[in-house]
Amino acid sequence: MADGKKKVEAITSMEEDFAQWYTDVVLKADLTGYTSVKGFMVLKPAGFAIWENIRNELDKRFKATGVQNVYLPCMIPESLLDMEKDHVEGFAPEVAWVTKGGLSDLPEKMCVRPTSETLFCDFYKRDIESYRDLPKVYNQWCSVVRWEKETRPFLRTREFLWQEGHTAHATAEDAEKRTKQMLNVYADFMEDFLAIPVIKGQKTEKEKFAGAVATYTVESLMHDGKALQAGTSHNFGDGFAKAFGVQFTDKNNKLQYVHQTSWGVTTRLIGALIMVHGDDNGLKLPPRVAPTQVTIIPIQQKKDGVLDKANELCDRLVNAGLRARLDDSDKSPGFKFAECEMRGVPARVEIGPRDIENNQCVVVRRDTGEKVQVNLDELEDYMTKLMDEIQTNMFETAKALRDKQTHTATTWDEFKDIAANKPGFIKAMWCGDRACEEEIKAETSCSTRCMPFEQEELACTCVHCGKPAKKMVYFGKAY
Amino acid sequence: MADGKKKVEAITSMEEDFAQWYTDVVLKADLTGYTSVKGFMVLKPAGFAIWENIRNELDKRFKATGVQNVYLPCMIPESLLDMEKDHVEGFAPEVAWVTKGGLSDLPEKMCVRPTSETLFCDFYKRDIESYRDLPKVYNQWCSVVRWEKETRPFLRTREFLWQEGHTAHATAEDAEKRTKQMLNVYADFMEDFLAIPVIKGQKTEKEKFAGAVATYTVESLMHDGKALQAGTSHNFGDGFAKAFGVQFTDKNNKLQYVHQTSWGVTTRLIGALIMVHGDDNGLKLPPRVAPTQVTIIPIQQKKDGVLDKANELCDRLVNAGLRARLDDSDKSPGFKFAECEMRGVPARVEIGPRDIENNQCVVVRRDTGEKVQVNLDELEDYMTKLMDEIQTNMFETAKALRDKQTHTATTWDEFKDIAANKPGFIKAMWCGDRACEEEIKAETSCSTRCMPFEQEELACTCVHCGKPAKKMVYFGKAY
Numbered sequence: 001m002a003d004g005k006k007k008v009e010a011i012t013s014m015e016e017d018f019a020q021w022y023t024d025v026v027l028k029a030d031l032t033g034y035t036s037v038k039g040f041m042v043l044k045p046a047g048f049a050i051w052e053n054i055r056n057e058l059d060k061r062f063k064a065t066g067v068q069n070v071y072l073p074c075m076i077p078e079s080l081l082d083m084e085k086d087h088v089e090g091f092a093p094e095v096a097w098v099t100k101g102g103l104s105d106l107p108e109k110m111c112v113r114p115t116s117e118t119l120f121c122d123f124y125k126r127d128i129e130s131y132r133d134l135p136k137v138y139n140q141w142c143s144v145v146r147w148e149k150e151t152r153p154f155l156r157t158r159e160f161l162w163q164e165g166h167t168a169h170a171t172a173e174d175a176e177k178r179t180k181q182m183l184n185v186y187a188d189f190m191e192d193f194l195a196i197p198v199i200k201g202q203k204t205e206k207e208k209f210a211g212a213v214a215t216y217t218v219e220s221l222m223h224d225g226k227a228l229q230a231g232t233s234h235n236f237g238d239g240f241a242k243a244f245g246v247q248f249t250d251k252n253n254k255l256q257y258v259h260q261t262s263w264g265v266t267t268r269l270i271g272a273l274i275m276v277h278g279d280d281n282g283l284k285l286p287p288r289v290a291p292t293q294v295t296i297i298p299i300q301q302k303k304d305g306v307l308d309k310a311n312e313l314c315d316r317l318v319n320a321g322l323r324a325r326l327d328d329s330d331k332s333p334g335f336k337f338a339e340c341e342m343r344g345v346p347a348r349v350e351i352g353p354r355d356i357e358n359n360q361c362v363v364v365r366r367d368t369g370e371k372v373q374v375n376l377d378e379l380e381d382y383m384t385k386l387m388d389e390i391q392t393n394m395f396e397t398a399k400a401l402r403d404k405q406t407h408t409a410t411t412w413d414e415f416k417d418i419a420a421n422k423p424g425f426i427k428a429m430w431c432g433d434r435a436c437e438e439e440i441k442a443e444t445s446c447s448t449r450c451m452p453f454e455q456e457e458l459a460c461t462c463v464h465c466g467k468p469a470k471k472m473v474y475f476g477k478a479y
Numbered sequence: 480m481a482d483g484k485k486k487v488e489a490i491t492s493m494e495e496d497f498a499q500w501y502t503d504v505v506l507k508a509d510l511t512g513y514t515s516v517k518g519f520m521v522l523k524p525a526g527f528a529i530w531e532n533i534r535n536e537l538d539k540r541f542k543a544t545g546v547q548n549v550y551l552p553c554m555i556p557e558s559l560l561d562m563e564k565d566h567v568e569g570f571a572p573e574v575a576w577v578t579k580g581g582l583s584d585l586p587e588k589m590c591v592r593p594t595s596e597t598l599f600c601d602f603y604k605r606d607i608e609s610y611r612d613l614p615k616v617y618n619q620w621c622s623v624v625r626w627e628k629e630t631r632p633f634l635r636t637r638e639f640l641w642q643e644g645h646t647a648h649a650t651a652e653d654a655e656k657r658t659k660q661m662l663n664v665y666a667d668f669m670e671d672f673l674a675i676p677v678i679k680g681q682k683t684e685k686e687k688f689a690g691a692v693a694t695y696t697v698e699s700l701m702h703d704g705k706a707l708q709a710g711t712s713h714n715f716g717d718g719f720a721k722a723f724g725v726q727f728t729d730k731n732n733k734l735q736y737v738h739q740t741s742w743g744v745t746t747r748l749i750g751a752l753i754m755v756h757g758d759d760n761g762l763k764l765p766p767r768v769a770p771t772q773v774t775i776i777p778i779q780q781k782k783d784g785v786l787d788k789a790n791e792l793c794d795r796l797v798n799a800g801l802r803a804r805l806d807d808s809d810k811s812p813g814f815k816f817a818e819c820e821m822r823g824v825p826a827r828v829e830i831g832p833r834d835i836e837n838n839q840c841v842v843v844r845r846d847t848g849e850k851v852q853v854n855l856d857e858l859e860d861y862m863t864k865l866m867d868e869i870q871t872n873m874f875e876t877a878k879a880l881r882d883k884q885t886h887t888a889t890t891w892d893e894f895k896d897i898a899a900n901k902p903g904f905i906k907a908m909w910c911g912d913r914a915c916e917e918e919i920k921a922e923t924s925c926s927t928r929c930m931p932f933e934q935e936e937l938a939c940t941c942v943h944c945g946k947p948a949k950k951m952v953y954f955g956k957a958y
Binding site for chain 1: 550576624628
């Protein structure tokens with residue numbers, strides 16, 4: 001196992017330097033790579049396959065709620081971006097501008113889309129006439145560009161992949177309902193499929209999206225106790241509709257403005273998967289999202305019958321509906337074990353001459369490291385059940401850690417102490433005042449993550465200013 | 480059926496003005512729409528759903544040959560684009576340039592990718608070290624931008640969706656094999672799935688891709704007799720590898736250059752579907768690619784039991800694996816019939832009170848217009864078989880028309896006469912000389928479409944110059 005060991009030792013440990021551990025995992029699990037285009041990354045096969053699974057599963061869940069996919073232009077003329085005041089202020093400083101097309105200067109510069117609210121408004125304005133045309137529940141899967149100064153793989157890059165849903169409704173109630181519905185789709189998906197526990201709540205005025213009336217969010221906690229916003233859903237009311245003139249004729253033949261929403265998740269979910277589940281041996285993928293769920297590793301594979309048996313087991317698992325792969329490369333078993341762990345494959349099956357004699361194999365779980373001998377006759381059943389078991393265990397483990405790293409503060413001294421010494425969420429009461437929120441951040445680096453839907457009354461007064469409390473809030477240091 | 484008629488009458492007839500007919504279908508079948516971004520289109524739900532079906536099916540076929548998906552940056556720094564001489568000459572005049580990021584001018588301008596050969600070379604240079612790393616058989620689904628002056632929906636737009644496969648191999652033979660393999664994947668897909676008959680062949684030196692050693696193509700013929708290049712596959716030899724320094728250590732520990740290929744198809748396939756199969760009632764989709772295969776239209780839907788029965792039939796067809804949809808909107812049946820035809824749904828099922836009494840329904844085929852009464856007990860079986868029948872019939876019909884519009888010329892007078900009077904392909908012998916090819920185009924507007932793999936010896940001499948013939952060529956006027 002010498003070479004395998006070496007490969008593992010090349011990773012920095014989490015405890016020692018979490019940021020370096022993260023970068024090591026991202027690169028050594030072969031998820032992504034740097035390019036000659038500064039601030040842009042490559043999604044390699046192992047990384048893109050995770051995104052494909054996320055996309056396919058979410059897309060299915062979207063469509064079950066009536067979402068239809070579309071594709072809008074990748075560029076926005078400056079005059080279109082300028083139409084909604086808050087929105088342009090939020091995005092104009094961080095876009096990439098196209099100023100030449102072919103050999104000529106453009107009459108008007110265009111930005112590569114950082115998000116597509118303005119394009120959807122332009123589209124809906126042409127496409128919506130009557131109440132019969134509503135609701136429009138559209139989504140697109142695409143890439144967006146934001147000119148970030150500091151970048152980190154998956155978490156903050158100048159280009160990233162995402163989906164952006166944009167809907168238009170006849171009433172404020174319908175828009176609010178859709179905003180919350182999509183937040184629930186995200187939350188269920190993240191917990192069921194990614195095994196990432198999330199807190200659902202509303203962003204404060206300060207933290208909400210540029211141009212939104214209300215922003216809802218699902219917040220997750222990374223292994224190092226930092227918070228990560230995993231997805232957001234925005235209710236725009238009729239603000240964009242008024243700015244762009246998106247109107248429809250209602251049943252009484254009166255012109256009304258539509259009410260709009262938007263909601264999105266990005267490839268940063270891959271960063272969340274790494275930082276919620278990973279360990280010092282590398283990536284650890286929940287079975288449902290793992291591109292490879294089981295790797296079969298032959299032992300003494302040159303011996304007669306070993307490769308044949310390994311192939312047979314792999315075929316059997318594939319036929320049972322598992323994403324199984326045989327590693328018959330000429331690397332040593334020890335190297336293969338380590339590589340399999342590094343890449344986060346939920347389980348491996350070891351099969352050698354002695355195992356074959358005994359009609360058994362060795363199954364090793366990635367989540368617990370547990371090794372079990374399994375009778376070959378029962379392999380499909382065993383592995384199928386094991387996948388569910390690992391999925392559940394990974395969620396429970398992540399939830400237990402999240403809960404352990406969720407602290408409650410009722411006094412300002414307590415808050416400061418936790419912020420300085422205990423990584424994680426801090427639950428505390430807040431007066432609802434933006435200035436107070438900003439002071440808390442300035443003093444502790446903790447921002448408001450959300451006002452959770454599940455409120456608790458921890459105290460009657462704001463943890464910072466002592467005025468009457470309006471909301472319980474999750475605070476945290478964020479990615 | 481008055482309102483239905485009106486909707487149909489709003490389309491220009493094919494005979495009268497093919498170009499206007501095409502635009503009418505594209506817009507009235509609700510596939511795409513114009514935007515405020517000049518030269519860019521929206522893919523609406525009906526259009527995008529066709530692309531999704533194309534993507535999912537092709538992606539499955541790619542993966543069956545070992546292709547892995549990746550995602551590379553959407554921008555190319557000028558210095559990277561400049562590295563391969565023929566390539567930059569081919570693309571630089573038609574790219575969009577990003578010159579500002581955020582509030583500052585970029586130190587080096589970048590183009591929005593028009594194609595990604597240069598990015599893949601940059602990537603492979605970092606990622607390939609030894610013969611063990613080969614082959615790399617990667618693909619990405621993305622959008623590209625080319626600054627076209629004149630645009631037409633699906634056929635030529637400033638942005639379009641496509642896939643681009645890029646591979647790297649240890650030997651010239653492996654690269655050539657992969658180039659041809661992917662061309663065959665395209666040809667089979669187009670014939671089986673899109674019901675579009677294609678000619679497989681090689682492009683001449685004049686028509687090949689900028690930077691390629693050889694370009695293979697699948698050529699199709701539209702209803703108006705114009706040719707459309709439906710997909711291409713390029714063998715680059717080691718030209719790009721030498722320009723970018725993409726090398727590997729072979730088994731004898733010697734440095735070698737890789738051999739590369741690329742291959743792609745685009746949303747222009749949707750244009751081909753329209754122009755190969757459509758008619759004066761609108762779009763006509765082959766069942767395999769049709770987002771909706773069957774629409775159930777209730778007659779007198781307010782009468783007791785009609786909507787229930789229509790719903791039941793729809794559920795039964797969905798359970799039988801068909802993409803069925805119920806149209807229970809408050810439009811008239813006549814309008815629904817016309818809309819269904821316009822949108823190209825392969826078959827509709829009409830069900831009214833009298834049908835229910837007789838335990839039957841009326842099935843109307845989109846391809847032939849044929850109406851049949853079908854016993855409700857046999858509906859699933861009947862419709863499932865009908866889908867295959869329509870698929871086959873549409874391919875045979877398209878092939879018969881293509882063959883009818885394929886002419887043979889053995890003398891120059893004959894060639895000129897066909898070019899002037901008979902739309903379609905012209906098969907003729909050619910000397911292989913580029914100047915001769917250019918003269919033919921100048922005199923007749925017919926370009927070489929391809930040198931088909933299936934050669935015939937129509938004559939011994941070139942149809943134009945009379946010198947000894949080297950190849951039989953398909954000529955045609957092209958989109």
